[in-house]
Amino acid sequence: MAYSREALIEAVSAQMPDKRWKHTLGVMETSIQLAKQYGADPERAETAAILHDVAKYWPVERMKEIIEQNQLNLDLLVYDKQMWHSEVGAFVAEKDYGITDPDIINAIRFHTSGREDMSLLEKIVCLADYIEPGRDFPGVDKIREKAQVSLEEGLVAGFDSTISLLLEKRRVIFPLTVLARNDLVRILEDKI
Numbered sequence: 416m417a418y419s420r421e422a423l424i425e426a427v428s429a430q431m432p433d434k435r436w437k438h439t440l441g442v443m444e445t446s447i448q449l450a451k452q453y454g455a456d457p458e459r460a461e462t463a464a465i466l467h468d469v470a471k472y473w474p475v476e477r478m479k480e481i482i483e484q485n486q487l488n489l490d491l492l493v494y495d496k497q498m499w500h501s502e503v504g505a506f507v508a509e510k511d512y513g514i515t516d517p518d519i520i521n522a523i524r525f526h527t528s529g530r531e532d533m534s535l536l537e538k539i540v541c542l543a544d545y546i547e548p549g550r551d552f553p554g555v556d557k558i559r560e561k562a563q564v565s566l567e568e569g570l571v572a573g574f575d576s577t578i579s580l581l582l583e584k585r586r587v588i589f590p591l592t593v594l595a596r597n598d599l600v601r602i603l604e605d606k607i
């Protein structure tokens with residue numbers, strides 16, 4: 416069943432604390448803005464943004480079960496649990512909320528990690544997640560500045576900050592983010 420925008424907002428906001436819903440509202444606003452700025456469909460960007468963190472607060476065991484039982488990306492299970500909600504969110508968007516647009520589903524699926532060959536919509540939601548107005552982490556203003564130059568510049572700055580932080584903390588890095596970052600760097604190099 417397809418949900419109206421209002422029903423979707425009601426259903427998704429009920430699944431997370433107020434603070435995380437406030438973040439989602441920021442990602443919605445920024446996704447719409449970036450879509451208008453960079454020539455994507457603002458409505459589809461907003462739908463992906465509404466749903467991007469739908470599974471963020473689901474119990475880890477439930478997420479693991481969904482990934483295993485539905486043969487989603489099993490590779491994720493040997494990486495940080497923080498990465499799982501995007502894959503589960505994409506599945507739930509289709510299964511429970513009737514989203515059929517593969518680009519919206521993939522924008523949810525890759526909003527944390529990124530991937531090679533990201534679509535315009537995937538780039539927008541991923542970057543909006545870094546720079547929505549409520550975000551306040553060292554280096555966020557630099558990413559906001561770069562986002563005004565291009566989506567690719569903004570995302571490279573975002574991925575670089577994530578990778579640097581993970582290196583600093585000696586954490587395992589889910590490799591898709593490195594591939595996404597390299598892909599975007601090459602695109603930017605080719606433009607010069």
Ligand SMILES: Nc1ncnc2c1ncn2[C@@H]1O[C@H](COP(=O)(O)OP(=O)(O)O)[C@@H](O)[C@H]1O
Nearest residue numbers: 495497498527528544577581587588589590592
């Ligand atoms: N490639 C990666 N490998 C390992 N951890 C990552 C990777 N990318 C992001 N993370 C971590 O996953 C967590 C969740 O990211 P994100 O979905 O953006 O969460 P939040 O919205 O809570 O910041 C963050 O702590 C981030 O450092």
